[in-house]
Amino acid sequence: MGEVINSSIEGYKDLLKSFIETQDERSLYGVEMMSKSFLKNNILPEEIVDMHIQALEELYPELSQEVKHSMNFLLEAMISYGIKQQEIQSLKEKQFAIQSEISVAAKMQNTLLKTEIPQAKGIDIGAISVPAHQLNGDYYHFVKGKDDTIGLAIADVIGKGIPAALSMSMIKYAIDSYPEESMKPNVILENLNRVVERNVDPNMFITMIYAQYSPRDNKLRFSSAGHEPGFYYNAKENKFTELKTKGLALGVLGNVQYQEYMLEMKPGDMVIFLTDGVTETKDQGRFIETQEVLDPIKKYKDLSAQEMVEHVFKYFEQLQDFKRRDDFTLIILKKEV
């Protein structure tokens, strides 16, 4: 660094002299070029001030004491300024490193947790999950059994960020290892609860609904582990009802029993599953009411399931004051007419 300054001082002195005498544009341009090269060489602000003082004293040895003191005063000010600036620079570099690590984790999360919406006869399925930040604390997963039964998990991991993302893969691989056709939703949750309780940090817990749809009898069986309640739409009566369920979140206690619920889906009926990112939407500073969650769902109910979830998300996104502070996940199952 010293070398850059030493090799510049004569040039700087000439530019300064010429500017003091004539205030010409050319010397301004010259000093601008010089500043750029200082920046490139990480020259500190106080080094530039120091160089200025040297140049000034060489050009005008008769400088008044007041001016000399004032220049040293400026030098001290620049030293403190330079230290702070370097701290900020190093924080920025660290932040950048962390951000790239998170984006690697996010990419890995997408690969590990990849799931495809199954194509199934008689039932139309749509799903959307949008993270509030880079990593998603929500999760959904579909399994298609041999007899065309569709298994579906929707979950919200509490405790966000990287730990949540990691524990989610644990859940997914646990589900994948179960003999899906032979297991009931409540048994799956009971098993998962033991996995989570044993392996996850005491701060973290997971809420989940596990559901199975069987095309043979058009029945949806489901159990909930403390998850945000979903909705059932009865097409014949054109009525939505909340799916009231009981069950403790996964990972809180060791041995928990879950209840199984069942409903029959008739042509045109819908089941809606979601996470609290949907119900905790704010509109003009207040939280929306449960019924308001249903407004866009009613509005778009004649679209296909996938178009519905996308339009509902856009609807909330366009609300005034919409700040997504939580991940947003919505799944709709529609019994075809």
Add this chain to the structure above:
Amino acid sequence: MELNIDIVEERNKSVVRLSGEIDVYTAPQLKEKLLPLTKMTGNEVEVDMEFVSYMDSTGLGVFISALKSSNENSSKLKMINLSDRVYRVFNITGLHEIMDLERINKVER
């Protein structure tokens, strides 16, 4: 988004008054203050949530670890003056069945 935590120590009892929002940003502060109180054997920890306007699931995580810690250390944990919105979060997650909760008294209001 801010959370004020005010702790009054009485004999064998700590009263924690909260006001503001408990979310992903403020939950770590709450955990830091609340957990040591549950580690004192025989201590009764009462958390007054009357002025908590919002709590998300990260806040629940703090109360779950506080509950676990109070079970391990034979202290007591109780949450009082829960508003409907705050109570709903405990209720949905099934925690109302294993925690000592007292909803806000509507008759008095």
